[in-house]
Amino acid sequence: MSRITLSKLAHSYLANPTSEADYALKEMDHVWDDGGAYALLGASGCGKTTLLNIISGLVRPSQGRVLFGDRDVTDAPTTERNIAQVFQFPVVYDTMTVRDNLAFPLRNRGMDAAYIARRVDQVARMIGMESELNRKARGLTADAKQKISLGRGMVREDVNAILFDEPLTVIDPHMKWELRTQLKALHREFGHTMIYVTHDQTEALTFADKVVVMHDGRVVQMGTPEELFETPAHTFVGYFIGSPGMNLFDAEIAGSEARLQGVKVALGAAYGPTTGRTQIGIRPDYVTISDEGLPVTVKRVEDVGRHRIVRAEFAGQPLNAIMPEGVSLPAEPRVTFAEGKINVYANDWRVAPVGA
């Protein structure tokens, strides 16, 4: 196992890229710590698969280096990188039994038969296929085949990292939760570096210790689920994580106050002058609609089960608020923002308060 370093890495699928827009991955420096459980999260087309394929060696980056520990593997083929990869759709040998499919990576490396038998049984238990070990893979459901692919990805204990590219897409929702829990347990037990690509925030937040958020070919933030929630480094993180995403309002900042079309909002901290488009962001979870605070116009209330979402307009801009069960809307609704929960953004990037 080893730390994976991406140094000045960039990739374009074009032979002669001329502008930044031609790059699927813009230049980045990034370190994946040895033994970390990472989720790589972002919208479709932001470059997640490209990044994964560069780490595994399926794609050679057009610029920069890939290091495993201190070894430069930029030009090393996939087979030399000692990486297990699980893809979105099952890759199984139909004519082989489930047992032989799981044993394949170990036999390939000439492992001892008794060890293989033990390890295959262990992995079969993890993926819940102990009773199907002697069945041929042909004829199994897509779901079961993908479980075999997952098992095969996890069977080797000596890999540098396990890369998962949206591995639960074809798995039914109930099993999804179970497999994700298994993957997490496996990570705790064996401590492999795991990178798990997904565009589903629930999947990312439940699997990973650290979530790496990508947007438009860039890593915009790496942090714990709590950091992504509380202090999104980029407006995209604010919008992409959370349901609904963070409220963003165009504003002018003057010290510890934001001004939105004549409405003043206390920020709870002081800020220096900002340049470019300036916005304040606050999560719907930290917005309270009651009969106190600033004027707000409620448009509608949506019941989403555990709570309600209030869709409103504040200082001429859309506002979402989470309203707990049992709380009712006053006749003249007003709004307050929880103290210390407002973030300030300039040209989409978070600005730290003075002295922070």
Ligand SMILES: Nc1ncnc2c1ncn2[C@@H]1O[C@H](COP(=O)(O)OP(=O)(O)OP(=O)(O)O)[C@@H](O)[C@H]1O
């Ligand atoms: N082989 C390729 N040739 C040319 N362009 C490609 C190739 N593979 C990906 N791209 C482009 O590179 C960009 C990043 O794609 P990538 O597949 O890495 O994104 P992604 O985040 O994994 O998306 P998805 O979630 O849809 O798989 C996209 O604009 C895509 O169209």
